[in-house]
Amino acid sequence: MEQILADLFPETEVPYPVMLARMVGAILLGAVIGAEREYQSHPAGLRTHILVALSACVFSLLSIESVHMAGFSDEQVRIDPLRVIEAVTSGVAFLAAGMIVFSRGEVKGLTTGAGMWLAGAVGLSVGLGYWFVAAFATFACFVVLFILGKIEIGSEESGSQKDGSKEKRD
Numbered sequence: 001m002e003q004i005l006a007d008l009f010p011e012t013e014v015p016y017p018v019m020l021a022r023m024v025g026a027i028l029l030g031a032v033i034g035a036e037r038e039y040q041s042h043p044a045g046l047r048t049h050i051l052v053a054l055s056a057c058v059f060s061l062l063s064i065e066s067v068h069m070a071g072f073s074d075e076q077v078r079i080d081p082l083r084v085i086e087a088v089t090s091g092v093a094f095l096a097a098g099m100i101v102f103s104r105g106e107v108k109g110l111t112t113g114a115g116m117w118l119a120g121a122v123g124l125s126v127g128l129g130y131w132f133v134a135a136f137a138t139f140a141c142f143v144v145l146f147i148l149g150k151i152e153i154g155s156e157e158s159g160s161q162k163d164g165s166k167e168k169r170d
Contacts, residue, residue: 013068014129019061026057026126029138030119036145042112044099049119052095056088056123064128085124092120115145 009016030053031046038045063084096113118141125134 012065014061014064018129022061022126022129023054023057025131025134026053026123029053029122029126029134032138033115033119033122033141033145036142036149037112037115039146040149042109044095044112044116049116052092052116052119053123053126056092056120057127058123059084059088060124060127088120088124089117092117111145115141 012019027050030050033053034044034046034049037049063081067079067081096116099109099113099116101108118137122134122137125131125137
């Protein structure tokens with residue numbers, strides 16, 4: 001029984017309760033970012049942003065652990081945790097780019113794509129233990145998406161009343 005538990009829960013650099021807290025934090029902070037997109041009825045909403053933040057967190061936890069794994073301690077094996085950050089960044093950028101559409105002279109989905117990219121950065125931050133960075137980035141994102149979004153809507157409505165046109169928001 002002891003060997004089964006040792007196989008299921010090998011020794012780690014980051015204790016399991018801390019890993020769990022970081023993953024839960026990524027879920028919650030990703031949800032804050034995704035909630036506004038969901039509220040605005042955009043295709044990449046709550047679930048997408050949670051999954052992006054959580055996956056980035058898991059990749060960062062794995063990069064921390066891989067540096068300390070016994071099997072990778074050989075002189076010939078080189079582990080570069082920055083490659084994980086680069087891989088997450090390019091992977092999320094690929095997803096975010098899929099959200100951006102250029103149609104009839106208008107760009108749509110750019111803000112949602114940027115939110116997904118930030119959710120990935122927040123997940124990496126939490127996974128690496130930089131809670132302050134993740135929390136502040138989430139707060140700033142909320143301000144930009146929700147509060148500045150309300151200001152944008154107000155200015156668009158007053159502009160459409162003046163010239164009779166109505167712009168479509170991202």
